[in-house]
Amino acid sequence: MELTLWTYEGPPHVGAIRVAASMRDVHLMLHSPQGDTYADLLFTMIERDGRRPPVTYTTFQARDLGSSTAEIVIKSLREAAERYKPQVLMVADSCTAELIQDQPGALALGADLPVPVISLEMAAYTRKENWGAAETFYQLVRGLLSRNAPAPGTQRPSRDPAVRPSVNLLGPTKLGFRCRDDVVEVERLLNSMGVDVNVVAPLGASPQDLLSIPNADANVNLCPEVSDLTCSWLARTFGMPTIKTIPMGWGATRDFIAEVAATVGIEVNMDQVGASRLPWYSRSIDSTYLTGKRVFVFADGSHAVAAARVARDEMGFEVVGIGTYSRERARDVRAAAKEYGLEALITDNYLEVEARVQELQPEMVLGTQMERHIAKRLGIPCAVISTPAHVQDYPARYSPQMGFEGANVLFDTWVHPLIMGLEEHLLHMFRDDFEFNDSVGPSHLGSEGEGARAAKTENAQDSETDETIVWAFEAEKELKKIPFFVRGKARRNTEKFAEEQGLSTIEVDTLYDAKAHFSN
Amino acid sequence: MSAVIVSSTESHHAGPQVQERGQRAVFCGLTSIIWLHRRIQDAFFLVVGSRTCAHLIQSAAGVMIFAEPRFATAILGERDLAGMADCHEELDRVVSELIARRSGINRLFLVGSCPSEVIKLDLETAAAKLQAKHENKVRISSFSGSGIETTFTQGEDQCLKSTVAELPTLEAGKENLIVLGTVSDIVEDQFRRLFDELGITDVHFYPGRKAGDMPPIGPGTRLIAAQPFVGETARALIARGAVLIEAPFPLGAEGSKSWFEAIAEAYSRPDDLVQHVLELPYQRAKRAVSSHRSKLEGKRIHFLPDSQLEIPMARFLSEECGLAINEIGTPFHDQLVMRGELSRLAPEVPIVEGQDLDPALERVRESRPDLTVCGMGIANALESEGLRTKWSIELVFSPVQGFDQAGDLASLFAKPLVRESILEVGSWS
Numbered sequence: 030m031e032l033t034l035w036t037y038e039g040p041p042h043v044g045a046i047r048v049a050a051s052m053r054d055v056h057l058m059l060h061s062p063q064g065d066t067y068a069d070l071l072f073t074m075i076e077r078d079g080r081r082p083p084v085t086y087t088t089f090q091a092r093d094l095g096s097s098t099a100e101i102v103i104k105s106l107r108e109a110a111e112r113y114k115p116q117v118l119m120v121a122d123s124c125t126a127e128l129i130q131d132q133p134g135a136l137a138l139g140a141d142l143p144v145p146v147i148s149l150e151m152a153a154y155t156r157k158e159n160w161g162a163a164e165t166f167y168q169l170v171r172g173l174l175s176r177n178a179p180a181p182g183t184q185r186p187s188r189d190p191a192v193r194p195s196v197n198l199l200g201p202t203k204l205g206f207r208c209r210d211d212v213v214e215v216e217r218l219l220n221s222m223g224v225d226v227n228v229v230a231p232l233g234a235s236p237q238d239l240l241s242i243p244n245a246d247a248n249v250n251l252c253p254e255v256s257d258l259t260c261s262w263l264a265r266t267f268g269m270p271t272i273k274t275i276p277m278g279w280g281a282t283r284d285f286i287a288e289v290a291a292t293v294g295i296e297v298n299m300d301q302v303g304a305s306r307l308p309w310y311s312r313s314i315d316s317t318y319l320t321g322k323r324v325f326v327f328a329d330g331s332h333a334v335a336a337a338r339v340a341r342d343e344m345g346f347e348v349v350g351i352g353t354y355s356r357e358r359a360r361d362v363r364a365a366a367k368e369y370g371l372e373a374l375i376t377d378n379y380l381e382v383e384a385r386v387q388e389l390q391p392e393m394v395l396g397t398q399m400e401r402h403i404a405k406r407l408g409i410p411c412a413v414i415s416t417p418a419h420v421q422d423y424p425a426r427y428s429p430q431m432g433f434e435g436a437n438v439l440f441d442t443w444v445h446p447l448i449m450g451l452e453e454h455l456l457h458m459f460r461d462d463f464e465f466n467d468s469v470g471p472s473h474l475g476s477e478g479e480g481a482r483a484a485k486t487e488n489a490q491d492s493e494t495d496e497t498i499v500w501a502f503e504a505e506k507e508l509k510k511i512p513f514f515v516r517g518k519a520r521r522n523t524e525k526f527a528e529e530q531g532l533s534t535i536e537v538d539t540l541y542d543a544k545a546h547f548s549n
Numbered sequence: 550m551s552a553v554i555v556s557s558t559e560s561h562h563a564g565p566q567v568q569e570r571g572q573r574a575v576f577c578g579l580t581s582i583i584w585l586h587r588r589i590q591d592a593f594f595l596v597v598g599s600r601t602c603a604h605l606i607q608s609a610a611g612v613m614i615f616a617e618p619r620f621a622t623a624i625l626g627e628r629d630l631a632g633m634a635d636c637h638e639e640l641d642r643v644v645s646e647l648i649a650r651r652s653g654i655n656r657l658f659l660v661g662s663c664p665s666e667v668i669k670l671d672l673e674t675a676a677a678k679l680q681a682k683h684e685n686k687v688r689i690s691s692f693s694g695s696g697i698e699t700t701f702t703q704g705e706d707q708c709l710k711s712t713v714a715e716l717p718t719l720e721a722g723k724e725n726l727i728v729l730g731t732v733s734d735i736v737e738d739q740f741r742r743l744f745d746e747l748g749i750t751d752v753h754f755y756p757g758r759k760a761g762d763m764p765p766i767g768p769g770t771r772l773i774a775a776q777p778f779v780g781e782t783a784r785a786l787i788a789r790g791a792v793l794i795e796a797p798f799p800l801g802a803e804g805s806k807s808w809f810e811a812i813a814e815a816y817s818r819p820d821d822l823v824q825h826v827l828e829l830p831y832q833r834a835k836r837a838v839s840s841h842r843s844k845l846e847g848k849r850i851h852f853l854p855d856s857q858l859e860i861p862m863a864r865f866l867s868e869e870c871g872l873a874i875n876e877i878g879t880p881f882h883d884q885l886v887m888r889g890e891l892s893r894l895a896p897e898v899p900i901v902e903g904q905d906l907d908p909a910l911e912r913v914r915e916s917r918p919d920l921t922v923c924g925m926g927i928a929n930a931l932e933s934e935g936l937r938t939k940w941s942i943e944l945v946f947s948p949v950q951g952f953d954q955a956g957d958l959a960s961l962f963a964k965p966l967v968r969e970s971i972l973e974v975g976s977w978s
Binding site for chain 1: 575618627629634639646664667695696697700735928932953960
């Protein structure tokens with residue numbers, strides 16, 4: 030039993046839903062009670078998806094236990110196959126269903142359904158969301174492709190020189206961090222070096238598309254949290270090489286280009302593939318103030334490792350702490366930490382992360398939505414670099430993290446919460462000035478970011494108060510019960526109303542009369 | 550394990566009423582913790598469940614709105630399930646950790662979940678044992694918010710019901726009033742002022758702001774529901790002698806007026822006093838609602854099942870805002886507390902209890918109502934099909950009861966329609 034306030038990852042079946050929701054023409058039948066349907070809102074609210082994930086939940090109840098839960102499974106399977114006509118029907122248990130052991134996978138295989146079935150085992154009590162996504166993607170790819178596997182030891186035929194080289198981009202999913210834009214950016218990068226993208230999966234792929242995965246020369250392991258397992262199976266089974274560099278940051282993007290070129294056997298002029306403004310922006314004098322800023326990095330494994338490199342080598346920050354909530358990626362993060370002379374923090378306990386941030390007192394946090402809250406509480410600037418993320422981290426604009434444009438985005442995003450260079454300089458010069466001081470906060474930010482801890486005076490509007498109107502004690506007390514973000518408006522409206530009505534004292538009823546008056 | 554999702558078959562609605570079974574798209578009772586922990590300010594809710602439970606509560610609440618929440622999940626691991634770890638010992642360790650960390654907590658609820666119910670973890674006994682250990686520090690008890698037994702708002706009902714046995718007995722010959730169901734602090738204060746003016750004293754709001762606010766109960770107790778999802782608790786209170794006042798819910802100008810009138814009548818307050826006290830807030834509420842009526846009048850609305858507030862909301866919207874009701878879907882129709890509502894609903898309005906998601910969505914697509922009230926997971930999916938929606942969880946989270954919230958309530962429904970008329974981008978047609 031483990032005490033948890035907030036969790037970084039959902040349960041493994043949420044990972045399965047992420048894979049299903051990312052793809053076309055698949056459907057997932059999840060054996061689960063009704064509460065588990067909350068997973069829909071992760072997609073429709075956080076990522077603003079315009080469709081429900083392709084999931085049928087059995088939503089069994091207590092009265093069904095011991096008698097009819099298996100019948101509900103069969104009924105749900107038939108209805109899902111009939112209604113959605115998927116190319117593949119995946120079947121899984123959520124945590125509660127795992128306990129009642131109906132074995133929906135076996136039921137589905139025996140139900141003579143008019144659609145191929147992939148049965149998933151989600152291990153709800155030992156594993157988590159990213160593992161669930163990786164396992165689902167792997168089972169799907171293996172289930173579809175294993176019968177096409179060449180005999181072990183078969184030499185992979187070399188590419189016809191007339192054919193352009195191609196790779197698959199594996200791993201991007203819905204609810205992944207900026208996957209939508211990273212896929213576009215990496216594809217653009219590959220095209221400009223003369224390499225085609227054969228299949229992107231799971232994001233946007235159909236089961237039919239997965240069948241053509243072996244036609245590419247190599248697999249890009251773009252989101253190892255999801256695609257590691259699949260890439261190594263494809264390497265073992267089809268002899269497909271895996272491209273491991275994640276093109277996040279200027280240097281890593283160049284390394285990626287070199288690795289792709291070497292893997293598919295082409296010559297590339299690095300400087301003609303593309304360029305980023307990051308190197309110049311980082312060298313321009315305004316960026317001097319970034320030097321040695323102490324940053325704390327906490328994310329999923331791949332984003333933590335990539336961000337630390339950008340932070341130190343490309344922004345000139347000092348990495349004072351690094352960690353991950355992902356135990357599956359602990360080894361990579363530990364290895365990276367060693368390079369920075371640090372001990373990695375491997376934990377999914379939010380309180381431990383908070384304690385570490387408090388202890389290290391960094392000047393900037395690069396983290397997840399959780400660290401954003403920790404940093405906000407401690408008054409430290411923060412940029413979100415990884416899932417779990419909230420709705421504002423699924424932006425409308427094009428905002429990749431990978432490739433050369435991704436490097437530009439990283440520069441802007443990480444600098445934004447900080448005080449601008451010249452401004453920081455002036456703050457030092459005038460630090461005793463009564464209105465221009467370091468508790469005022471950055472001039473380009475309202476209430477967030479550095480300096481947000483500065484006390485906000487709640488009675489700022491008091492000066493506007495017409496002195497002829499008095500608030501009765503009870504009314505003033507009532508006003509305080511109104512949420513602070515609309516209190517100012519309520520106060521102004523009530524006073525305006527009282528003035529119009531020629532009242533000199535505002536009673537509780539005046540407050541509500543005004544509320545009704547202005548209500549529209 | 551009781552099957553509280555099943556409802557009574559007794560009927561008070563003249564019109565078509567069906568029960569549907571199939572895929573449901575409603576939260577489980579654990580979701581109630583989100584508002585219960587804001588209402589009861591010294592209570593802590595410890596869910597004994599899985600990672601799914603923890604993820605559900607944080608997702609439904611919007612990720613981490615409160616720095617250190619007064620709820621948490623004790624996540625069952627493989628060791629607990631395999632019997633390698635004694636669940637009671639584990640719970641003992643977790644609870645001690647929690648109590649040491651949060652000294653301001655006076656009440657701890659162990660909350661059962663789907664997994665804990667399926668493995669038959671006896672949280673009642675666990676709570677009793679833990680109580681003995683932490684006597685004089687914190688009061689510990691349990692209830693179930695599991696999704697196999699409760700739907701969404703029923704979690705509050707189970708929570709309150711679990712505390713009924715602790716309520717002190719009302720002295721013989723004394724009278725009091727219990728207002729049942731969570732209302733926000735500001736609504737409580739408004740209601741108290743009106744009760745004072747009506748000369749109704751010794752009023753208790755249940756749950757109160759503090760876990761120790763335990764209203765005495767007995768044959769002198771009158772009981773009125775402020776929320777429609779408290780039927781089981783109402784029955785438990787009736788069993789201890791309380792007399793239920795039948796009334797519509799205090800939603801809208803008319804609903805609020807009828808609600809107060811029903812209470813005043815039970816107290817035999819003079820009619821002219823009652824009318825005098827209610828007149829000002831009633832007229833004010835009508836003014837506030839009327840400014841939204843033009844935006845709502847003649848529109849067609851469809852309720853998909855979610856919060857159990859569907860029937861009273863439909864009554865308010867048809868009675869006071871001139872909307873036509875397409876269909877009322879409700880996850881669970883407890884007729885005991887709904888009697889005051891049904892008589893005011895047009896007899897031809899169909900009520901569908903339970904859910905079968907896909908056919909229900911097809912009915913919405915076919916009739917294309919002007920507004921569909923639904924859960925958060927479905928709203929954007931319908932919007933992208935050109936339908937306007939109001940997500941129902943807001944109706945539970947915002948103060949909507951009483952005269953002075955009537956305008957706010959109307960505006961919650963008007964806003965999506967106003968937005969449609971403003972926006973010049975995209976298409977909702």
